Amino acid sequence: MAVHTDVTDDELKAFVADYDLGEVLSFQGIAEGVENSNFAVRTSRGSYILTLYEKRVAAADLPFFLGLMDYLAARGVSCPTPLKTRTGETLRALKGRPAAMVTFLEGLWPRRITVAHCQQLGHALAALHAAGAGFPMTRANALSVAGWAPLLEATRAEAGSVKPGLAEALDTEYRELAARWPSGLPTGVIHADLFPDNVFFLGDRLSGLIDFYFACTDAFAYDLAVCLNAWCFEADRSLNVTKARALFQGYESVRKLDAAERQALPLLARGSALRFLLTRLYDWLNHVPDAFVIRKDPLEYWAKLRFHQSVDDSAAYGLA
Amino acid sequence: MAVHTDVTDDELKAFVADYDLGEVLSFQGIAEGVENSNFAVRTSRGSYILTLYEKRVAAADLPFFLGLMDYLAARGVSCPTPLKTRTGETLRALKGRPAAMVTFLEGLWPRRITVAHCQQLGHALAALHAAGAGFPMTRANALSVAGWAPLLEATRAEAGSVKPGLAEALDTEYRELAARWPSGLPTGVIHADLFPDNVFFLGDRLSGLIDFYFACTDAFAYDLAVCLNAWCFEADRSLNVTKARALFQGYESVRKLDAAERQALPLLARGSALRFLLTRLYDWLNHVPDAFVIRKDPLEYWAKLRFHQSVDDSAAYGLA
Numbered sequence: 001m002a003v004h005t006d007v008t009d010d011e012l013k014a015f016v017a018d019y020d021l022g023e024v025l026s027f028q029g030i031a032e033g034v035e036n037s038n039f040a041v042r043t044s045r046g047s048y049i050l051t052l053y054e055k056r057v058a059a060a061d062l063p064f065f066l067g068l069m070d071y072l073a074a075r076g077v078s079c080p081t082p083l084k085t086r087t088g089e090t091l092r093a094l095k096g097r098p099a100a101m102v103t104f105l106e107g108l109w110p111r112r113i114t115v116a117h118c119q120q121l122g123h124a125l126a127a128l129h130a131a132g133a134g135f136p137m138t139r140a141n142a143l144s145v146a147g148w149a150p151l152l153e154a155t156r157a158e159a160g161s162v163k164p165g166l167a168e169a170l171d172t173e174y175r176e177l178a179a180r181w182p183s184g185l186p187t188g189v190i191h192a193d194l195f196p197d198n199v200f201f202l203g204d205r206l207s208g209l210i211d212f213y214f215a216c217t218d219a220f221a222y223d224l225a226v227c228l229n230a231w232c233f234e235a236d237r238s239l240n241v242t243k244a245r246a247l248f249q250g251y252e253s254v255r256k257l258d259a260a261e262r263q264a265l266p267l268l269a270r271g272s273a274l275r276f277l278l279t280r281l282y283d284w285l286n287h288v289p290d291a292f293v294i295r296k297d298p299l300e301y302w303a304k305l306r307f308h309q310s311v312d313d314s315a316a317y318g319l320a
Numbered sequence: 321m322a323v324h325t326d327v328t329d330d331e332l333k334a335f336v337a338d339y340d341l342g343e344v345l346s347f348q349g350i351a352e353g354v355e356n357s358n359f360a361v362r363t364s365r366g367s368y369i370l371t372l373y374e375k376r377v378a379a380a381d382l383p384f385f386l387g388l389m390d391y392l393a394a395r396g397v398s399c400p401t402p403l404k405t406r407t408g409e410t411l412r413a414l415k416g417r418p419a420a421m422v423t424f425l426e427g428l429w430p431r432r433i434t435v436a437h438c439q440q441l442g443h444a445l446a447a448l449h450a451a452g453a454g455f456p457m458t459r460a461n462a463l464s465v466a467g468w469a470p471l472l473e474a475t476r477a478e479a480g481s482v483k484p485g486l487a488e489a490l491d492t493e494y495r496e497l498a499a500r501w502p503s504g505l506p507t508g509v510i511h512a513d514l515f516p517d518n519v520f521f522l523g524d525r526l527s528g529l530i531d532f533y534f535a536c537t538d539a540f541a542y543d544l545a546v547c548l549n550a551w552c553f554e555a556d557r558s559l560n561v562t563k564a565r566a567l568f569q570g571y572e573s574v575r576k577l578d579a580a581e582r583q584a585l586p587l588l589a590r591g592s593a594l595r596f597l598l599t600r601l602y603d604w605l606n607h608v609p610d611a612f613v614i615r616k617d618p619l620e621y622w623a624k625l626r627f628h629q630s631v632d633d634s635a636a637y638g639l640a
Binding site for chain 1: 323328329330332333343344345346347348349350351352360362367424425426427428429430431432521522523
């Protein structure tokens with residue numbers, strides 16, 4: 001759950017009074033999300049989300065994240081829009097933490113993924129990539145190749161307790177990916193964490209994208225590889241090629257992948273699988289007992305990684 | 321926090337489809353409350369709370385609680401109103417648990433209690449007592465005298481670890497209260513747990529009462545004693561007589577206390593203090609480690625109990 005910091009009614013009212021939002025009508029901590037403290041705030045003007053950024057989000061990155069949401073929203077992406085105070089601030093402080101208010105997005109995130117979801121996801125992802133063009137700030141992908149080495153270090157001693165030989169297998173994979181990692185692919189703003197719980201649907205229509213706190217400047221095709229892993233595998237850990245084809249078809253209805261991107265996809269998918277495997281493994285091994293936080297199985301991503309190692313050609317993903 | 325059970329988007333939509341509420345627009349777990357799983361649900365018709373009743377609420381009591389909220393709301397009390405499905409049901413099942421949808425109440429609960437809050441609380445409490453007249457169901461107060469003995473048993477061995485001699489002191493207090501507990505006082509529906517987090521205000525006006533899951537049939541003056549303990553003591557554990565006077569004045573602006581009730585108040589206040597001391601002590605000693613649940617200090621109620629032991633006359637509470 002996601003309320004690490006309590007905010008009182010008086011503190012909230014004082015904070016909200018700096019915006020032009022009318023009277024606060026309700027205020028509730030939200031039990032979803034893990035990293036930050038999130039609150040649903042309703043005022044006489046509308047509904048908003050208040051986020052207090054806890055320690056896992058680097059304060060120095062917040063101007064990038066908030067600036068990006070503002071930029072994308074102004075260019076037609078349905079995403080949370082940071083609110084400005086009367087004096088024009090978006091990034092503020094509350095309870096000693098960086099804090100911001102954003103608009104509330106309607107929609108539900110899908111638990112049972114359909115082919116239609118994947119098609120719309122692809123379309124929205126390409127639209128996001130297009131809308132980010134010209135955004136003046138950049139942020140390196142902290143969880144790409146350079147970020148994997150410290151996670152390998154931190155998990156090496158205990159990785160074998162999750163699966164015998166895992167540390168060695170991850171080291172081998174890391175070395176190969178580091179040696180072969182593509183450069184020169186079309187690059188821009190990517191979301192980098194577009195899992196189903198960050199994508200809202202109303203009825204059958206995609207209604208918005210949330211949680212831009214891993215967004216960064218990296219290869220567009222890497223974002224697609226993240227989505228491929230997160231949306232197109234079944235519970236038995238096999239790839240559903242129909243979903244993958246729908247994802248790519250939706251994407252390419254907005255922006256065509258070039259030959260280098262297609263060729264790089266299996267490697268990018270391995271890298272994306274390694275990235276989520278490593279962060280899940282780290283969280284698994286450094287788990288603070290808590291009945292309410294469900295640890296995500298790192299080995300789900302081991303299975304995906306193994307699959308992509310077997311792929312020679314993006315045709316295996318249904319790409320024409 | 322209060323989401324013990326996950327509900328998927330499809331499960332929610334199927335559940336909500338049995339009501340006449342339009343399309344589901346958003347759905348969020350709420351991080352407040354401890355006993356049950358609560359979700360904020362917005363539809364094209366309005367805002368609602370979905371509650372899944374977890375094991376600490378007896379399913380057999382739910383018709384009383386839901387029937388009471390319905391009865392009170394129909395008589396002008398601002399409280400959650402259970403929604404009926406198209407076939408007239410309020411109590412249903414979801415994820416193998418009893419479940420109900422109620423209307424959403426606007427308002428914020430006050431952390432910094434003022435005299436004006438206490439006055440309005442007293443007024444609302446008396447109005448609740450009046451509105452409950454004629455409610456056809458009854459429910460014994462499970463946490464009155466008969467309920468204290470099992471809690472004393474369950475905490476006796478370890479109570480001394482919280483405060484040396486506490487078990488013996490509680491046994492003595494229990495015997496005295498059991499021997500002298502008043503009977504024959506004016507009785508009816510009481511809330512029995514009207515702490516600040518169950519009372520909403522909009523601006524300076526009380527806007528509603530929530531959480532009727534300890535409601536029962538008991539002496540009205542006992543409810544007032546609960547409020548006295550929960551609202552009128554300062555952080556240094558001293559009684560603020562001005563707040564107490566405002567509470568009683570607000571109450572008596574709707575319903576006068578009779579002589580027997582006034583006389584019984586110190587004893588009822590001791591009993592109410594013992595009740596919350598015992599449940600907090602039990603929770604303290606049977607605490608499952610969890611970073612997100614803050615244990616409430618049982619000794620706060622020991623200080624209140626000791627204060628009420630020193631009171632001979634309700635005049636000490638500011639009652640004229």
